[in-house]
Amino acid sequence: MLHISALEKLVHEMSRLPGIGPKTAQRLAYFILKSENEFPERLSEALLRVRAEVHDCPRCFNFTDADICRYCEEPHRSDESICVVEEPADIMRIESSGAFRGRYHVLHGAISPLEGIGPKDLKIQELLDRVNNGIDGDGPTIKEIILALDADLEGDTTILYLTKQLQGKGLKLSRIAHGVPIGSDIDFIDDRTMGRALQNRVEL
Numbered sequence: 001m002l003h004i005s006a007l008e009k010l011v012h013e014m015s016r017l018p019g020i021g022p023k024t025a026q027r028l029a030y031f032i033l034k035s036e037n038e039f040p041e042r043l044s045e046a047l048l049r050v051r052a053e054v055h056d057c058p059r060c061f062n063f064t065d066a067d068i069c070r071y072c073e074e075p076h077r078s079d080e081s082i083c084v085v086e087e088p089a090d091i092m093r094i095e096s097s098g099a100f101r102g103r104y105h106v107l108h109g110a111i112s113p114l115e116g117i118g119p120k121d122l123k124i125q126e127l128l129d130r131v132n133n134g135i136d137g138d139g140p141t142i143k144e145i146i147l148a149l150d151a152d153l154e155g156d157t158t159i160l161y162l163t164k165q166l167q168g169k170g171l172k173l174s175r176i177a178h179g180v181p182i183g184s185d186i187d188f189i190d191d192r193t194m195g196r197a198l199q200n201r202v203e204l
Contacts, residue, residue, distance in 0.1 A: 079140035
């Protein structure tokens with residue numbers, strides 16, 4: 001690669017994206033450099049726009065550009081069940097299965113002591129507040145929490161922590177069944193497997 005400071009900076013930033021290694025980052029950078037004149041401007045505008053307009057939903061912490069996200073706003077969904085996921089992208093995988101019609105809660109990660117991520121770094125307290133608001137306040141009564149987290153060490157650690165925090169609140173606690181392969185990410189699961197995992201969830 002030529003020692004061009006601006007190009008090296010672009011490759012470096014591209015390589016920070018998930019799943020993008022140095023060679024792929026270099027190919028992307030060369031594509032942008034050789035593309036039509038309008039493409040870099042459109043890409044830059046799209047990045048700035050999504051940064052300015054997209055924010056966390058104040059209820060479930062999914063991404064949205066409105067006051068609340070479409071899943072919190074939809075009136076025909078059940079308020080009695082909440083499906084807890086790690087990332088906003090996981091919601092689309094569950095929605096495509098058509099097996100769940102309740103509400104969502106996004107943690108924005110999983111507990112990972114090796115990476116210095118603890119419960120306070122996630123939207124766990126906000127989940128507990130939603131549950132407690134239904135028990136002690138005037139919020140909707142929540143009857144079931146479905147934990148749809150990745151089937152890896154971090155996901156299991158987070159599920160154990162949430163189970164301890166939510167026990168004794170009169171809730172049905174369940175996690176998606178192990179139709180999801182151990183060690184895989186939820187966003188790589190096909191629709192049929194996701195639907196079956198939700199339908200065959202196991203009570204904790």
